[in-house]
């Protein structure tokens with residue numbers, strides 16, 4: 398389990414308009430590409446230094462490829478990073494067809510089985 | 522010695538500008554006019570204090586800092602600060618700003634904090650995010666004063682305790698009081714009441730925990746640090762909403778003011794959050810005494 402690596406993915410994709418567009422269009426290819434390149438560069442894109450030991454678990458990779466924010470919430474990926482990146486990907490389309498905040502409300506509804514329970518921790 | 526002329530503790534709502542000035546009046550949400558009115562009234566509480574320098578308190582929302590190196594407490598020491606990240610502009614339509622910094626007070630503050638047992642990190646290339654730009658937009662939209670930015674970790678657990686935030690506020694207060702200058706300094710910090718982001722209680726009709734919000738407003742309005750320390754824990758904040766820990770920055774601000782009643786208190790029940798605005802005047806209320 399590498400919550401850190403999942404969060405690093407969300408952090409780096411959300412801050413880069415080109416990577417974000419690629420994550421929307423072809424998440425499978427983007428996740429594979431990121432895991433082999435930027436994800437392994439020390440910190441936020443060191444040109445030389447590599448982190449050799451980080452990788453996704455299969456379930457983490459699947460959740461990222463499928464934009465499965467429920468699974469990401471349940472594995473303790475950071476709530477702010479998740480919400481921000483999936484708003485970037487889905488909010489405009491949802492708002493245009495179903496009205497403002499419709500994506501955010503669907504997001505909440507899909508997590509409603511957690512109401513009244515302690516959420517999975519985002520601590521690393 | 523410098524005069525601490527006002528302490529402001531405010532919630533920050535990144536959509537304020539978008540929901541008011543950036544939307545044509547006929548398309549605004551129903552609360553937009555009241556929201557704008559309350560923000561402008563709150564702004565007057567800072568204007569009246571005639572500050573020369575702003576000590577700003579906020580928290581980076583994974584804009585510059587990440588888990589590879591997340592500072593618990595950090596101060597910027599720069600002549601100039603850029604503000605607003607690409608993804609904040611994208612999501613909230615917050616404009617970019619360039620703010621003057623006050624390097625001398627940053628240095629004095631950093632040394633004073635180290636001397637008082639707060640081993641701060643320091644950045645010389647800090648970019649400001651919406652936790653500081655939102656209160657600039659609401660309380661000093663001309664962005665014409667030099668700032669000293671202080672960042673806290675309310676985001677990447679494990680977090681410091683509520684008591685530590687209070688103590689940090691007290692330390693900042695004593696450093697401002699000792700600063701050898703004839704300038705007037707205001708401290709402006711932002712945080713949250715109960716808040717849920719990326720969880721099942723997000724974007725509801727009210728904030729996730731209206732009871733917490735009511736209590737929190739009363740505690741801050743009365744300067745009641747004993748009630749806060751008796752009631753507010755990391756667990757109780759999580760229970761009120763998964764992002765409620767930003768409340769600790771409001772505790773910090775009350776720490777700068779001291780355990781005193783606020784001179785100005787207002788709040789606004791918005792969709793999905795309770796907004797709240799507090800001002801203390803530790804050296805006298807300039808709205809009563811006239812310009813000092």
Ligand SMILES: [Fe+2]
Nearest residue numbers: 533582652767
């Ligand atoms: Fe925030």
